[in-house]
Amino acid sequence: MRRFRLDGLPPGDPGPETVIRQVFWRLGDGWTLRLRREGPPDAAPTDTLAVRRPGAGWEFVLAAEPAAGLFRAGAGHRTVATRRAYGPWTVLEYHWENEGLILATGTAAAPGWPDVTGQDAYEDESLAFRPFRDWAAPSR
Secondary structure (H helix, E strand, O other), X not given: XXXXXXXXXXXOOOOOOEEEEEEEEEEEOOEEEEEEEEEOXXXXXXXXXXXXXXXXXXXXXXXXXXXXXXXXXXXXXXXXXXXXXXXXXXXXXXXXXXXXXXXXXXXXXXXXXXXXXXXXXHOHHHHHHOOHHHXXXXXX
8 A cells, every 4th residue: 555645635526534533652662552533523433442563563453442531631642634535545634733744545556646655754653753743844
């Protein structure tokens, strides 16, 4: 799956909206804990908890029913994004500290969008600890 940076939302009618809220904690020795809440804006969200070990993808994903308290506590480092489908693309429009960042993922050829696949700065965990607004070049 490739990841591309967009300057704006793509043309066309978007598919249904999903709001994604994530909180990250670094646990030491490269371990990270992620709490994700996602769902349509007009329905109950689903919460999942995941632990990532150094050098591996996300693992140990569990349902996290009591997650609401952790979100309310405001602890950890957050990312918030809205996910929509635009044709063959899944588009993430980021908010809060990452306002202005729009990424598309998919397998189709990108229409001239910069490819940021594999660049750690564009990963959700990285965006939580070093937000886009802290390193992005100002728009012209």
